[in-house]
Amino acid sequence: MSAQPTPLAIVGVGKIARDQHIPTIAASDAFTLAATVTRHNTLPDVPNYGSIAELVAGQPKVRAIAICTPPRGRIALIRDAVAHGLDILLEKPPAATVTEAEAIVAAIAGSDSVLHVTWHSREAAAVEPARAWLQDRRIARVTVSWREDVRVWHPGQEWIWEPGIGVFDPGINALSILTRILPHPLSLARATLAFPANKAAPIAADLVLDDGTDAAIAVGFDFDQRGPQTWDIAIQTDDGVLTLTAGGSAMAVDGVTQAVPDEPEYARLYARFAELIATRQSDTDLQPFRLVADAYLLGVRREVAAFDWNG
Template sequence: MTAPIRLALVGMGKIAHDQHLPAIAAGQSFDLVATVSRSGESVGGLPFFRDVYELAASGLEVDAVSLCTPPQVRRAIAQYCIGQGWHVFLEKPPGATLAEVIALRDAAAAKGVSLFASWHSRYADGVEPARAWLAEREVKRAKITWREDVRVWHPGQDWIWEPGGFGVFDPGINALSIATRILPRPFFVETAELDVPSNRAAPIAARVSFRDTAGAEIAMDLDFRQEGPQHWDIEVETDDGTLLLSKGGSVLTIDGKEALAHDADLHGEYPGLYHRFGAIVRAGVSDVDVSPLRAVADVFLRGRHISVEPFVE
């Protein structure tokens, strides 16, 4: 496939407008041909449809879809799209459960289409340099601090508080997508405490202790109630200095000296995702790494749930 890949964007919420549309427009791999939304939202006069079934029935030529729906409803939509022979881009988290994502991976392989479980934070500019630096050093300990204001970043998104919505692990899984990429050894949950508002089904904060296969501790602190400065940081102490990834992975500091920085949040992340999606489609392969989702699932399996005050937006 050498011509632009004909793409439909499914689910026209905040992330689709803020990240997907600009990234698609800026790249050359994809040609946006339609949008799909329950509200029937058109972009630039393109055809729009209420659901993927209506899209398929229209006869419009589509090669691939990007699914930006909440994770709770994504599996059935993705399964249908795979059945149509469309390549599928899954916004993170790729599904509500591990079993869903594995089933989609197997279905895509059987159909011969590409499936991409996207982890946008892995495409932040500091991530690969951090991975390379850590690969040559011994990790002693690490700390993940991911604190943001849910009212700012997820306004009116009630789905995030429902079962399968992940709560604070919706952003927390971004941190885990970076940690599972840059840390040289596998790590596992030892203990976890999950603060769950009494009127919600998903946690608003969490404290997790991981340990890797060599015994190094990785502490994780998540909180959706952060006001003022927001924190998206991973600090790793090694036998040869301390590495800090801040601002969600876009700024890399080693021993207090900034090694890489960009002013814009999410600099290059979604263009990077679409570059990767285009590459796997053209290569006829899939990219489905479930390690960040597995880490979250393990936290929920081992975590102690603590009821806290109600959350009202």
């Protein structure tokens, strides 16, 4: 007899919850959407609560939550969830600051809760095949081009321009893939950040990363890309060129398309969460987030034209 799906609540019902989490949970055998915790954007026919404490009181069978709120202030949600013994899936980015992200990880340590700090792009179909292909090859050059239009992916969402976010909201997806597939740890060598005159977060960034070898690693992010959107990584090795396209969903070697699993990344993300719950283990990797923080520490700032949502 198969196990019953775990009742789960979504905390924060915004665009990412509607676009990805809700349909993924609906198609999952491991989870069922039992409730929401949100002050806005409630769902029809799904009970909603104003806090995690109210959720637990009203839905005692709920044993897991997916936190999909904007990153600022998540530590309070984590502490409430831990106090009530809930397992937690945390949408990226994990927090607004490294200090808060580390406090989130510390809150889990010694508790009975499971925490999955998610990087959904790591679950893209070609990421694990790429990682396996690169293991025994010497890397000479890595070029990342991650360019999309904020107007399309975050229409009118002013929180995306809070300090520390901006272009790094999509850009951290590329960093999460790099830190997974490259065989050596990465550090930031230098960065240039382009800030609109009227915003507190960058709209573009260029990073140079160091993996402790002589590999040249150049990363380019743009949040003002008109026309085709690109999420591409090219890796030149001593045994061919690996390319990841479509955000890590497709892979080629020397221009020849490679077979990859046919499964959506959020389905894989929730399958991973189910596995962590079953084994009572947490996944709390913060490497991509630390690289973003380092970019703010070392980045040379330049001002560009003011951003216009209708521009």
